[in-house]
Amino acid sequence: MLQDSAELDQELVRALFDIRGELHQAAGGSDYAGDLHADLRAARESGPVHAAPVGEVLGHSYRTGVLAEHSAPIYSAFDFATVNTVLRDPDVYSSAVYDSVSEMFGKNILQMGGSEHTRYRGLVQHSFARSMVPWWADNWIEHIVEVLLRRIEGQGRADLNLDLCALLPLLTITSSFGIEWHQALQLRTYVETMLGAGRPKSERLAASAAIADMLRPVVVERRRSPQDDLITVLTRETIVDENGDRHLLGDDEILGFARLVLTAGSGTTWRQLAIVLWALLGHPDQLDAVQRDRSLVRPAIEEALRWEVTDPTFHRLVTRDTVLGGVPIPAGAVIEICLAAANLDPARWADPERFDITRPIRPHLAFATGPHVCLGMHVARAEMAIALNAVLDRFPRLRWDPQAPRPALLGLTMRGPAEVPVVFS
Numbered sequence: 001m002l003q004d005s006a007e008l009d010q011e012l013v014r015a016l017f018d019i020r021g022e023l024h025q026a027a028g029g030s031d032y033a034g035d036l037h038a039d040l041r042a043a044r045e046s047g048p049v050h051a052a053p054v055g056e057v058l059g060h061s062y063r064t065g066v067l068a069e070h071s072a073p074i075y076s077a078f079d080f081a082t083v084n085t086v087l088r089d090p091d092v093y094s095s096a097v098y099d100s101v102s103e104m105f106g107k108n109i110l111q112m113g114g115s116e117h118t119r120y121r122g123l124v125q126h127s128f129a130r131s132m133v134p135w136w137a138d139n140w141i142e143h144i145v146e147v148l149l150r151r152i153e154g155q156g157r158a159d160l161n162l163d164l165c166a167l168l169p170l171l172t173i174t175s176s177f178g179i180e181w182h183q184a185l186q187l188r189t190y191v192e193t194m195l196g197a198g199r200p201k202s203e204r205l206a207a208s209a210a211i212a213d214m215l216r217p218v219v220v221e222r223r224r225s226p227q228d229d230l231i232t233v234l235t236r237e238t239i240v241d242e243n244g245d246r247h248l249l250g251d252d253e254i255l256g257f258a259r260l261v262l263t264a265g266s267g268t269t270w271r272q273l274a275i276v277l278w279a280l281l282g283h284p285d286q287l288d289a290v291q292r293d294r295s296l297v298r299p300a301i302e303e304a305l306r307w308e309v310t311d312p313t314f315h316r317l318v319t320r321d322t323v324l325g326g327v328p329i330p331a332g333a334v335i336e337i338c339l340a341a342a343n344l345d346p347a348r349w350a351d352p353e354r355f356d357i358t359r360p361i362r363p364h365l366a367f368a369t370g371p372h373v374c375l376g377m378h379v380a381r382a383e384m385a386i387a388l389n390a391v392l393d394r395f396p397r398l399r400w401d402p403q404a405p406r407p408a409l410l411g412l413t414m415r416g417p418a419e420v421p422v423v424f425s
């Protein structure tokens with residue numbers, strides 16, 4: 001279904017995708033505007049594991065989200081080897097830390113473990129595999145990028161953060177659910193309220209129910225009349241339960257997965273695409289190189305993911321007494337793993353704080369690793385690569401807007417630039 005940007009309310013877009021706004025405030029760490037590389041270097045150099053959350057180690061105290069829910073001691077890890085160990089050992093470092101998420105989302109793979117996680121993730125994995133990138137690109141991504149760029153091309157200047165980065169991932173996911181563009185922003189409003197850490201629980205649960213109210217009719221319709229979209233795929237999936245019985249995924253299981261993908265897939269790729277553009281605009285020689293040689297698009301995206309990842313921290317629950325990075329950690333503690341610090345570890349990358357798209361690619365941890373490695377990473381990479389190529393094709397003279405202040409990257413838990421002001425004529 002080809003849709004048009006006239007259906008998007010620009011004021012609502014501005015309100016929903018404000019990195020200084022309410023959602024980010026509530027998540028904590030949004031007012032961090034320090035020198036993240038220097039702060040992480042200092043933390044790593046004083047030890048791979050600290051007996052405090054990342055924010056506190058960096059002198060920026062907040063306890064929201066997962067950190068607020070657990071009264072247990074909190075530890076944090078800063079080097080590549082340690083973070084890698086935690087992510088690859090789900091028996092000791094468990095995703096049950098996110099158990100409360102299921103209260104809002106419904107049953108979902110983020111907080112599952114063991115064979116349950118393997119069974120449920122196995123159902124959806126193939127729709128997000130690298131081999132499915134053409135399905136995502138041809139059905140949705142190419143068209144959305146085309147419409148979004150067409151609407152700014154005559155203007156000579158734009159804020160690519162709002163005009164492109166924010167909308168592309170949201171519209172990709174909602175379109176893959178069969179949701180029309182004018183409803184996509186409404187859905188995003190509900191997601192924000194559902195996540196809103198500072199809001200009363202009743203409001204958050206009401207928003208979660210409102211998401212279900214929007215999606216349930218699509219599920220019912222797809223069961224009756226299948227289409228070439230993600231909800232149809234989910235309605236056809238069967239799961240083998242613990243007793244060995246096979247059954248179709250129920251509506252609640254589909255809705256739980258949908259809420260997770262809506263949350264995990266739109267905010268992250270929005271801010272990361274903005275970071276890719278921010279990094280290249282800030283290094284005009286490397287932007288020129290990518291413009292001339294498009295085989296550098298992928299390396300540029302990987303380097304931006306490594307150099308400045310949008311979600312710097314994730315969490316695990318420690319299930320038994322253990323020793324990590326030489327520090328004893330008791331069962332029941334929470335470990336906050338700092339992907340951003342791991343990705344800047346000099347033991348793995350030479351001169352790690354330099355943005356260099358020509359450096360040899362080594363796997364980074366921006367999408368994590370282990371059993372919970374980002375399910376949507378190939379979709380995210382495809383969105384960013386298609387968007388970057390299209391921007392370079394359409395706007396060969398792309399550069400920072402000289403009349404706008406240079407934006408900084410903000411935030412510690414959800415990181416990105418508040419604007420990407422460019423001129424291209």
Ligand code: HEM
Pocket residue numbers: 109110111121173260261264265266268269272273309310311314315365366367368371372373374375376377379380
């Ligand atoms: C640049 C953008 C993205 C980044 C940096 C990112 C990062 C991550 C990370 C670090 C995790 C692991 C969380 C943990 O282990 O605690 C994760 C999980 C996940 N991501 Fe992404 N993500 C991005 C885009 C997406 C997209 C586009 C989708 C969906 C279309 C998606 C869906 C998911 C899902 C469903 C999980 C949970 C997987 C599981 O628990 O097995 N992500 N993501």
